[in-house]
């Protein structure tokens with residue numbers, strides 16, 4: 001798994017970790033590697049802006065961001081081109097699933113606001129592997145929603161830089177960015193590349209103090 005340096009509880013899975021939503025065996029192996037419990041909290045991702053707080057592991061319903069303020073409950077989102085984001089505070093951590101729709105709708109800001117409202121001041125964030133501006137071809141109607149973040153694919157068509165757009169929304173925090181493109185990297189799942197139903201899972205947790 002990819003461990004962003006300096007983070008207390010954050011890891012981004014790859015193909016090598018397997019789809020950690022659907023395989024309890026693979027999840028147990030990843031949990032063992034990370035030194036965390038094997039029961040994680042997930043959500044049914046709907047490209048919206050709802051934030052849920054985990055007080056127990058399991059399926060927490062329709063949402064695209066999870067916050068946890070207690071240790072022992074890893075929280076996770078699954079992606080294959082969309083952007084996984086971990087946001088750390090001293091007393092809580094959030095994990096966010098942001099495709100272009102969720103990013104525009106403000107799911108990252110919603111997670112930040114939720115943390116701040118709960119007295120958990122965000123201090124650093126990690127943007128995991130996602131489809132990059134090198135490959136994220138979009139039509140003009142999508143590009144128009146990302147002013148300042150339009151780009152070009154390797155093959156010269158219009159694209160947008162969703163991780164860059166999200167990084168801007170994290171202004172003021174210390175941000176680590178993977179910059180690894182899911183579409184380009186054979187070690188990552190990419191729905192755009194081959195229509196896979198498999199997902200890499202980003203997991204975050206509040207360490208035991």
Ligand SMILES: [Zn+2]
Nearest residue numbers: 134135181184
């Ligand atoms: Zn790419």
